[in-house]
Amino acid sequence: MISNLTIKNALSIAIFCFSILGFSQHNRLEKRITKAVDKHTESAIQLIKKTVNINSGTMNFDGVRAVGKLYQKELDQLGFKTELTNGDTYGRAGHLIATREGKKGPKFLMIGHLDTVFELDSPFQEYTMLNDSIMKGPGVADMKGGDVIIILAMRALHDAGLLDDISIEIVMTGDEEKSGTPLELSKKDLIDAAKRADIALGFENGDNNPKTIVVSRRGSTDWKLKVTGNPAHSSQIFTEAIGAGAIYETSRILNEFYIQLAKEKDLTFNPGFIIGGTNLNPDADGTGGHVSGKTNVVSQETIVRGDLRAVSLEQLKNAKETMKMIVSQNYPKTNAELTFSAGGYPPLSLTEGNTKLLGYFNTVSEDLGFGSVVAVNPRNAGAADISFTSEHVEMAIDGLGLTGGGDDHTINETGNLNTVATQAKITAVLMYRLVNSKF
Structure with missing residues (x-):
């Protein structure tokens, strides 16, 4: 007779063996992903070089579309349904949108952009290699390198036979650096995609440190201050009839902005x-x-223009209210009006989901031997398209693009090509694990 203890032992051994087999299969699939990245890294780097040499300054619509067509061709080969949209309604080139319907798991939104800050009149038009890995070129880090990392990760999942499982929407905008107007039309495709997604992954370059990931970004909006006073001979300033003049009132307002708001963490104005x-x-x-x-004349009018950056919608709202209150407390015989631009980039607020996704990303990075990754200080990460996913997705992180360079938006922009394979491997394995509940 077989004892209950023997049965329990046999069952335990079977479960253990099944777990080992499952882990082994899981390990083999991840190795298949990373080997596929290695196989295609050189062609990915050649694609970066090719697209960096195509001017795609935001207002060079032909160039933006040319870069979009190259990426579209790559994604078509991987079975994505692709479209280059028309941006006439908001005065820009349009966006590249690519979709695949998967069989299981969360829905991913992957975000890039086709345009750069370097227009046709820029002296910075082609890449040069500073050494065997550092490329200097217009848009290499911001963000053609990130766009190609998206494509390389997709190719690796395709080669590993895993792409059919995953629901993915890729949006590469054509106006990230200089948004079209109205903003509600410019960003409609991106926001609609966010509403369909569960997880958003942004491939900007963050703070150019491969050991950091963006879990929150500050939003940005513009403001305009207009102040008027009574013009008169300077000898009459501060009198009851003339008052302080526009320049003194403007100085008061700006000084109070500084006194009341300058010490608030992550807020700038x-x-x-x-x-x-x-x-x-x-x-x-x-x-x-x-x-x-x-x-010898009391100033009649001043105009100040600036921007306001906040890390959350609540912080943005509170800052606006404080600024308006300060503006309302006028010096004698002066008047001031403060207006904020419509739209602007919203903040990507720090959420529990974003923090959890960073934890998953860090786990993959460590498991693959690339070391730990921590959150970027939001003061070091400007506004970006991923911010439009805030309040629509459960989880979002940014900064997954080409890193290790510096001097973005200048003629000294660089990127470290060694991070192309690293970022693609982490991205692809992260998506595989999230789809298959391996965390």
């Missing part, structure tokens, strides 16, 4: 320019203007 005097003629594009005045 930068006045980009100020003009004031007797006769003021601002430029139509809002970047400057001309003014005249005399030392």
